[in-house]
Structures are given as C-alpha cells and as structure tokens.
Amino acid sequence: MNIVEIYRRFPKESDCIEYLEKTRWKGTPICPYCQSNHTTPMQQEYRHHCNTCNTTFSVTVRTIFHHSHLPLQKWFLAISLVLNAKKGISARQLARDIEVNKDTAWSMAMRIRRAMVNDRELLSGIIEMDETFLGGKPRKIRGGGVAPHGRGTKRPSVFGMVERGGKIKAMHVKKPNIKKMHALVRANIDCAKSTLMTDEFGGFRYISKLIDHKTVNHKVWYVDGDVHTNTIESFWAILKRGITGQFHKVSLRYLPFYIDEFCYRYNRRKQASCFEETLTKAIGG
Secondary structure: OOHHHHHHHOOOHHHHHHHHHHHHHOOOOOOOOOOOOOEEEEHHHOEEEEOOOOOEEOOOOOOOOOOOOOOHHHHHHHHHHHHHOOOOOOHHHHHHHHOOOHHHHHHHHHHHHHHOOOOOOOEEEEEEEEEEEOOOOOOEOOOOOEOOOOOOOOOOEEEEEEEOOOOEEEEEOOOOOHHHHHHHHHHHEEEEEEEEEEOOOHHHOOHHHOOEEEEOOOOOOOEEOOEEOHHHHHHHHHHHHHHHHHHOOOOOOOHHHHHHHHHHHHHOOOOOOOHHHHHHHHOOO
C-alpha cells in the first residue's frame, strides 16, 4: 500500500470511515462503552447514537485515532509511510510528507508503533540468538583511545532471536546474565523443536540444558559449517542504521516501541501488503 493507492482508495473522509466500520464492526455497529448493538446512525456527523446508554460514538473511539482532529486520510498515509520505510522514518520527515508539525508527527508515529504488535507464537527450527549495542560512536577516554565498543559500555543492549527464513523477536535487556538468557529462551523459543546457535557470550553458558545449542567463536571464524549468526547480524544492520541514521537518538523509555516497529516490518517482509493487518490492530480488531 503506497501513497498513490491511499489517494485512490480513500479520497474522502467518508471512505476512510466506511472502511474502518466495515473492518471493526462487520456491518453491525457496537457501542464501545456498553457493548450494545442497539444503535442509530447519525449520517451527517459520521457517528452513531447508542439507544442503551444514550451516548454517541464514532468508529475511532478507543483506537489509535481517538481524540485526533486530523483527517483519517492523513492517518492512513502515515501508516503507509511507516510500513514502507525499511529503516524507519523520522518525525520531521513524516511531518513534511503529510503536512503537520513535528510534535504531531511524533505523536502519530508513536500511536502507530503501539499498533504494530508482534505475534506471541514461539519460534522453532534453527534459531540464531545474538546481542547488539545501540548508540553513537564510542566516546574518547582520558589518556587517549576510546571506550569499549560492546559489553562493559553503558549503551543499551538488545537481544534478538530469529528463525532462519522466518520471524524475529528482539527486546532490550538490562544487565544480561545467565538467568535472564535462560528466561528469554524459555519464553520465546520452542526448545523441544529447535536448535539454538549463538556466539561465545558467557550468558549462554549451560543453555544446552534447555535446548540443543551450537556455538561459533567469532574470535576465530564467523561461519562454521551451518553454525553462524549472520541472519540476526543482518537484522542488526537494519536496526542500527535506522536508529542512527533516521532517529539519531532514542530514549530508553521508548526504545521497546522502536524495536517492535523494526521486528514488525521484518516479520512481514514477504507480505505484499500489511496495511490492512495494521489497521485491524490499530482499531483493536
């Protein structure tokens, strides 16, 4: 779904509302406050009156579009731009594209990210698991040289698990250790049906008690037969280029939403269009 298709399918506000109502209610409007289906349409206002609790409501109530005064066409354009930007789109760029101010564009993007909910199914098969560190260039230290690039820095660490040829899961982990790594594996991987491939990080010690585990020593080689973590490394390249090149800096408070955004797009990279799925999630469908 690109911007040309948005203008073709949804040229007016009424077209956007009609599509949302069809997607959310399947032809029978339901009051979001009392869940009653005894309603009367208010055609001129694109709203409905509930005959049970005597309130009026629109299809945008309790969705990411609620309390927004922007035309729905701009919302649809924003969703399309976010989904089509492989490495993300900054708030300022989004603001220029849909003609809103920067703060409005940032708020819209964050609402869209909240709708980009990933599946909770367990990963299975050959699973690659690795970590990366997000942030700028290593800082200089007194006496010359630079600070460490990876572990031992204050930059946030992100762990990810990816099925070869399949889906990915990633999350920010504070102070990773053996206990947390075991918990991540149990929560996200079907251990009985999977083989885990990692590097030599000490947090993966004893993980073989939970799952079949193979290790590649990156100090010696990056590929040992079919044992490697190149798939997850390619995802890290996309994530880092997005964080550094598009957003420049992301606070820890909002970092999980940005990580979910990149995972959401990656998991749907083979779909012709995930616009309809995202809209369904946006309205709580």
